[in-house]
Structures are given as C-alpha cells and as structure tokens.
Amino acid sequence: MITSLHDAVAQHVHDGDTLALEGFTHLIPHAVAQEIIRQERRNLHLVRMTPDLAYDWLIGSGCVTKLTFSWGGNPGVGSLQRFRDAVENQWPHPLEIEEHSHAGMATRYAAGASGLPFGVLRGYVGTDLPKHTNSIKTVECPFTGEVLAAVPAINPDVGIIHAQRADRAGNVQIWGLLGVQKEAVLASARSIVTVEEIVDELPPVPGAIVLPYWVVNAVCHVPGGAHPSFAMGFSVRDNAFYKSWDAISKDRDAFTAWVDKHIKGTTDFAEYRESVGV
Amino acid sequence: MITSLHDAVAQHVHDGDTLALEGFTHLIPHAVAQEIIRQERRNLHLVRMTPDLAYDWLIGSGCVTKLTFSWGGNPGVGSLQRFRDAVENQWPHPLEIEEHSHAGMATRYAAGASGLPFGVLRGYVGTDLPKHTNSIKTVECPFTGEVLAAVPAINPDVGIIHAQRADRAGNVQIWGLLGVQKEAVLASARSIVTVEEIVDELPPVPGAIVLPYWVVNAVCHVPGGAHPSFAMGFSVRDNAFYKSWDAISKDRDAFTAWVDKHIKGTTDFAEYRESVGV
Amino acid sequence: MAEYTTDELMIVNAARQLGALAAAGKSQCFVGIGLPSTAANLARRLYPIEPVLIYESGCIGSKPTTLPLSIGDGELADTSDAVVSVPEIFAYWLQAGRIDIGFLSGAQLDKYANINSTVIGSYESPTTRLPGAGGAPEIAASAGVVMVIMRQSARSFVERCDFRTSIGFGDGKGDRERLGLRGGGPQWVITDLGVMEPDPDTCELVVVAVHPGVTREQVVAATGWAVRFVDGLPTTDEPTPFELDTLRTLQAA
Amino acid sequence: MAEYTTDELMIVNAARQLGALAAAGKSQCFVGIGLPSTAANLARRLYPIEPVLIYESGCIGSKPTTLPLSIGDGELADTSDAVVSVPEIFAYWLQAGRIDIGFLSGAQLDKYANINSTVIGSYESPTTRLPGAGGAPEIAASAGVVMVIMRQSARSFVERCDFRTSIGFGDGKGDRERLGLRGGGPQWVITDLGVMEPDPDTCELVVVAVHPGVTREQVVAATGWAVRFVDGLPTTDEPTPFELDTLRTLQAA
DSSP states (O other), X not given: OBOOHHHHHXXXXXXXXXXXXXXXXXXXXXXXXXXXXXXXXXXXXXXXXXXHHHHHHHHHTTOEEEEEESOOEETTTEEXXXXXXXXXXXXXXXXXXXXXXXXXXXXXXXXXXXXXXXEEESOOTTSSHHHHOTTOEEXXXXXXXXXXXXXXXXXXXXXXXXXEEEETTOOEEEOSOOTTHHHHHHHXXXXXXXXXXXXXXXXXXXXXXXXXXXXXXXXEEOTTTTTTSOOTXXXXXXXXXXXXXXXXXXXXXXXXXXXXXXXXXXXXXXXXXXXXXX | OBOOHHHHHHXXXXXXXXXXXXXXXXXXXXXXXXXXXHTTOOSEEEEOSSOHHHHHHHHHTTOEEEEEESOOEETTTEEOHHHHHHHHHOOSSOOEEEEOOHHHHHHHHHHHXXXXXXXXXXXXXXXXXXXXXXXXXXXXXXXXOOEEEEEEOOOOSEEEEEEEEEETTOOEEEOSOOTTHHXXXXXXXXXXXXXXXXXXXXXXXXXXXXXXXXXXXXXXXXXXXXXXXXXXXXXXXXXXXXXXXXXXXXXXXXXXXXXXXXIITXXXXXXXXXXXXX | OOOOOHHHHHHXXXXXXHHHHHHTTOOEEEEOTXXXXXXXXXXXXXXXXOOEEEETTTEEEEOOSSOOSSTTOHHHHHTOSXXXXXXXXXXXXXXXXXXXXXXXXXXXXXXXXXXXXXXXXXXXXXXXXXXXXXXXXXXXXXXXXXXXXXXXXXXXXXXXXXXXXXXXXXXXXXXXXXXXXXXXOEEEEEOSSEXXXXXXXXXXXXXXXEOTTOOHHHHHHTOSSOOXXXXXXXXXXXXXXHHHHHHHHHHHO | OOOOOHHHHHHHHHHHHHHHHHHTTOOEEEEOTTHHHHHHHHHHXXXXXXXXXXXXXXXXXXXXXXXXXXXXXHHHHHTOSEEOOHHHIIIIIIITTOOSEEEEOOSEEETTOOEEOSEEEOSSSEEEEOOOOTXXXXXXXXXXXXXXXXXXXXXXXXXXXXXXXBOSSTTSTTHHHHHTOOSOOEEEEEOSSEEEEEOTTTOOEEEEEEOTTOOHHHHHHTOSSOOEEOTTOOBOOOOOHHHHHHHHHHHHO
C-alpha cells in the first residue's frame, strides 16, 4: 500500500494503459507524470479534463497516443504548446484526440464511478463537438420524451491523484478544491495517490473528504508532488512557473532540454525540486 | 428570509402541494410537520425516503392523499402504525402510494436537483416493484445496448429540512449524516429550513456543507426542531420516544388524543417540547 | 456448557461467517439495521481482520462503540472513516460493485432466497403492510455475495414470497444471469435453527447445518417448503464463552 | 479627463452591466477566468448589491481579495461560501438553471454570437489549436442570460465561426427554441470598442453603443461581417475615477 512512487508506477502503469491524472487546477499529480516519463511508458491513452503541464510533458515526451479532454490550455497563460504542436504538427508523433466539454467529462467520470455504462446531461446542444466526437450520443427520457445528451462512462486503468494526507493504513484525506478526484479514483481499475504527508491519524478538516484505503492501490509520500500546482494547506500555486512554461514549451529543443535536465536527469521528485529550485 | 415557522408554512405550504421533508434519520424536520398539522393543510403529496414519525403524524391527521417513499417503518422499532392503518384500512382516508427503493429515490432526488427529467440506475431488477409502481421504466445505453432502470426526477413544490445553523443572510450549514437534504432543497421550487441556531458567521466544521441563501426561501429558528430525531452537535436521537411511539400510534384514539394534546394543543414547537417534556 | 439463546446462536454464526469472509479478503459489508448490524458489530470485535461496516445512511467504515437503534444514529457517523450523501453511497459505493457482502434480513424468505419486506397478502389490499424495500433490492442485486439473517418459522420461510422485494435466485438457477445481475446473490441464510445454502445445481436453499440441540424435525416444521438437508448434516460449533461474552457486552452497552 | 485604456473601458462596462443585473435581482454569475473574472470581481467592489461569483472549479460565492490567475487558485476556494465537486457544480448548479448570468469569452465570435474556442481552420488540420470547450457549451446553453467580453478585431469577430464551441443564436432567431435550450443566450457582447446586442427580430449582433473616442469606422474595420448600428448610436459613459481606481487597485494586488 505505502510504497515509493517509482515502485507504484512500475507496478501499476503499463504501456498502452488508459490513465486519468486528475486534480482541477489544485492537487495535480505532476510528480507521477514525471515518473511515468522517467520509466518511459508508451502508447498511453491520457484522460483529463484540463491537461495542464503534466500532460504537456507527457505528450512532448512521446508517451501518449490518445488524449481525452475538455480544455487544453495553460490556465491563465494561454496555449499548451506541446499539446498544440502534437495536434497541429504531429510532433513528436500523431495524437488522437477525443474532445468533450467539462460538463460532459464530469458526467463521464461520475458514471464511471457509479458503475453505470453512460451518463446523461443537458449538453453539447448546438455545438460542433458531436460532429467530431463519437462518444457523444443522445438518449430519450422514457417519461417526458425529451432528448438529452448521453456520454459513455470513463473507466481508466489507473486513476492518479495528489492529496494532502494519508494515514498508515492508506486512508487518503483531501480538502480544498475537490475537482473530479474522487470520481477518477473510483472509476479506475487501480489507483495511485501521492501525498504531502503520512500521519498516524487523520485529524478532521473542514471541507475534507476521505477515500478509504480499500479503494486505493498505492500511497506514495511525495511532498510538493503537485508542483507547479498546489496543495491547499501546504503550498500555493506557482503561477510564475506556469507563466515561464510558455516560453520553454514553445520551442521543441528548449522543451526537450528542459525535460532531459529536470525530469529524465533527476531520479525522483525531490531531485526535480532541487533541480528547478522550488 | 428569516421568519417564524408559522409564517414560513403559511406562506410556502399550500393545500395540494407536493412536499419533501427530508433528513435520513438525522435532522428530520419534525417541527415543520407539526406546524403543517396545526395549519390544517390538506391533500398533500408527501415525498420522503423514510416517512418516519413526521409522516405518521401527517398521515394520521388526515393531511395526506399520496405518499411517495422507499421505507415506511419506525427505525429500529417496527411498523409505522398510522401509515399501516392508512394503507391497510384507509384510515382516516385512502392513501395512494408510490413505492421505490432507496437507490431509486436517491436517484430521483439527484435528477431533480440536476434539472434532468430522469435518472438512471442499476435497480429494481427481479423485484415486484415495477409491477406496481408506474414510475419505474427502463432506458437503453446508447453505447453498450445495456438496459437499465430509469426513474423520473422528483421536483417537489417545497423542500423542507432541519439544519444545525444559518447565518443572518440565510446561508445554511449542515453536518453529520447529510442524507438527501441538499438534493431535496435543490430539487424543490421553494424551500424551508429550520435551524438550531442563527449566528453572525458560520465557523467551518469538518464534514459540513453550506447551502447558499439564494437557494433557501425561509430560515426559521427552531431549536430542537428535529425531535425525536436529532441534530449532530446539538442533540442525540430520542430512541425512547421512538420506542414509545409504537404503543401510542397503534391505537387510533390514543394517536388522536396525542396529536390533539401535543401538536394541535400547542401553538408552536417550544410549547410542544414543554408538553412532551423534552 | 454455556447457556445461550437461539438468537445468540444465529448472531454468533453470522459473525463467524463474516469473520471468515474478512480473513479471505472480503471485508466490505453493507449492513442493514437490527440483526445484520448486531452480527457485523460482533464480528468487528471477534476477529483480527475486521469487516468494514457500510450503512445506507452514508457511513463508510463505521466503528460504533454501542449498537445503533437506527441506521442513522449519531454514533455511526461519529465513528466512520467517511460520511457521504445517500445518493453517493448507493451510486458510487454499492452500485459500482465496491461492496463484498450485502447483509440483509426480511419478513419473508422463499426457497430461492428471494426476500419480501413489502406486504403480506396482496399489494393492493395487504393483510400486513410492511415497511418496504429500503436499500435491499439494490444490495441484493449488486453486492458481491449476500448473507441473510432471519428467524425461521413456517410463516416466514415460504414456498414463494407474497411480494418479491429483493431478488435471491428468482425462480431458480440461471435467473440472476438472465437478468444481468452483477452480484452473486445469497450464499448463506443464517437462522435461529441453522444455516442454509443454495444448492449448486438448483439454487434452492438446503440446510447445511443445524445449531446445537436443534433437530431436523424442528427445521422441517419451521420451513414452509419441503426443505432438504445435506448428507451427514453437521452441527454448528457451540458458541464459545468469548463469543457469548462479547455479544452480551455489546448488547448491554 | 482621466486617461484609460480600451481594455479598461471594456472591463468597466462589463462590470456596470453585472451591477445593473445584480440590482435587478440577477446575481448568480458563472465566471470564466481572465476578462470575465476581472470584470466580475470589479463589479463586486463597485456595487452595493454584489454579484455572486461561481467558478467551474466548484467555488460558490467566491470573494477573492486578489485576481486569480487560474480558475482554481486557492484564493477562490478559501473565500467561497461553499466548495463543491466539479460534477456537482455542473449538474446541481449550472444545469439545474440556478445561474442567472453566464459570463464568457472566446477566440472567435460570429454575428449570431456563437463562440469558437476550439480551432482556427479545420478541426482535423487546424491552423491553430485552441484550448477547447471547458465549461462554455453548457454555460452558454443553461445560464439565464449570457454576457460575452472579448477584444474586437476583424479576425476574431467573424461572419461564421470556424467551429461552434458554444451556441449563441445558432443560425438566427428561433434556433435556441428549436434546440430546446433553457437559457436565454447572449444578451450583451462587450468589447474594447463598444457594446453589441442581438437584434430582437433577427438575433444578429448590432452595435448599441461605442466607447468614448471610438468611431463607427473603427468598429466596422474590426468586425468581420457587415455590422449594423442602432439609430442615434450612444456613447458609453466615461469611466469614473472610482471605477478606474478600483479596477487598477484590483489588478495591482
């Protein structure tokens, strides 16, 4: 249960897997993304509402063949350059995309967590998304006859999140913006959780939820593991890093050099932190 | 917004309305049920997962023509005698019932709160409920072809709950067992919330949720207003009262005398508490 | 020999089964109030690997120090690892297949382990209106396996339930599969007289053990169908002083 | 006369509209990050009846003291009346019709106020891949009314969007009703040059005001369709020193 991040990725993340690294701006499991790059996983299908830097790294590093998402930008900054380059120029190789709205993705995760094959929403009406995304269909209400959007459940092979705390049994405590983290873990066949600290007991915290140990496969102690995202109560969002990412990621060589130095050139997340000076 | 319970019921609860008084064992709004009896509302359609004593009072007092529910017992004790007498013997008059399972009712409330006309679940399969309940149908997954149960949204005229606290703006704070209270309020056209205390600010509490003032129509200060149910942090469940209710409610005359004395014979919930000595 | 009641025999045997399941890695138990809750809380106290108690009121991992009267006593929430809403407990936890053991009781049980907790008599004009379904239909459908605990009598153990509130094996073997149910259905019916299990070939409940001092004749008299017994019918182990003491302490608290 | 930028004119005018809506009882505003968030937070500081800010990260009633860079900055959660999950914010709050005002921006806007934030060029081989939909499609569909804030240019204000990410009025009047959309759609497009509103008869966007110092020619040059102007085209009020000071303090924090 409690293990190193290296071993968790080695054991649970395989070539060709569908992965959901979730965290809505808050608690994005960036350390796990790095470890997946270090261990050179390939042909991944990545799922995430907001790909963020974690997926820019993975896409640019050639780990990804398909991306399912709803908003692929650098929040508050602009484009996600490696994602753009992959879609616009197939670099480093072609990237299949499956594109939804946030509401649709949230519905898909909730259906996945609920053991339902699909979810229903008032969505996509009048947009061009259904023309390009096969996984948007309709369903008729058997009571009113109204036609609504239907989207298939998301059930990744591995759900991956960062959280504030776990206890030694592996119960995980999360507070602040909760995003779809609970759903991502519950919808997945396996799960990896990195945490800021491991404690004997989880003291109650306002706004916190607990995921019991028996829905978590691996808990890894990775302080700061969300960086440049943040963990409420432990860190703040490194907005300067997000802004600086734009220039680094715009250039393929600069990107590759950065990944080579800070991710592939480090053995774990602690070394990465030293390497980037955070 | 902040008003007396008398005025809230007078303004928001009308003859013929569909009402959902929710609270899953915890925080059952018994004081509101009493006030509805005092104000002699009639032809109500009551909705509630577990009717409990609140609905036994209302049914026995002749306020109710239809009941939608999923478990009509006296929790931990046995039958709900007034409910039984109404179904078995049409006393004090016939009671139409619409019967679901808990999972189905929860799905219906969630659909109602979500602005969807129906909800989907793995439910009712192999049971006799669909033979007797028209509001259980099926829907086919447009992706897998699987057939699942479909139930219509619940959208009551008035959602009624008891909560621990509100602030002076009418923001409501609830903690402990949350049941379907949020869903009942959000699914309803109007809402009434009784609270243990009204405070200047809502201090954060682990496990608490907040309903913003703009989804609440009336907040009423009714300390102990869940009795014989309870409010975590303020009271414990009056199990002795639940046990004693069995004998009182088994007999029509004893029931009527009890209601005449303790509900109709009191002007408000504070008087009721004195009257029953709690 | 210790003195004990038939209810104690029933509860202790149910707790033993939960303990065996927990030891085999099947720990997550969705618990109804009353007899299931008592037996599950006893098992928590008897075995090193405790069952994880989940209540439909939204309590996950409850460790109550006293037996709750209702499914929503404050004690359940206070001692839980997590408390979630009722829609969530049914959708994310039960329906999704995260529950190993559904632990049910009822008013009537038939030979295919279908349960009635709705009406005695006809639905439209019932002789006795019972509380109804609660969480049982979906527990019976979705839990990995189901265990039933019920006092046995010819009135309550019937050829066919007046109303099918929760499905066991429907009209016999293959019905669960035909209906697409994901859970395995009832595997043990533990009564105050003994233990029944579904016949592997027919899914009809068969008596696989009787409690100490109980005769076949008693079981036949308390069963509303022509009940069968396994060959060499065993007797359940006498409750140990530790089991009885623990149960009595729990019930006295 | 105070000096100000065209962005300041745009943001101040958007805040004024939110203030007017809040005063009229339309307070609940679902806010995108960037220009919408800046204008909404300005309105919170300018008017006695504040808009209630709701962010797709699950923050309800956020009162940030500094402008968030992202939709999920800690400041948003810390200052909220309630924080809910992302599935809940979309289902229970937006979809259910609890949002008075959807406040959006985009990369392209067309004459029927449809918005593109997905691709420039074709979807399969885009010239520019944009971030995509986010919460916008359902905000545009379900919010009571929609307000758009966007810098205007002939490249971004087009006859027809390359991709319809969020619907305004589709191909014209009646389309929203035909599609069964519950929200009223875009009522104001506030730009750095002026304000557009849909023509009541056609739903085509018409310029209803220009900002101080802006000419019709500038607007025509910055609009990719043959844009029309209302008769007697008014000029928006000069920003007041209080408006400008408040905005600049907010942006400097």
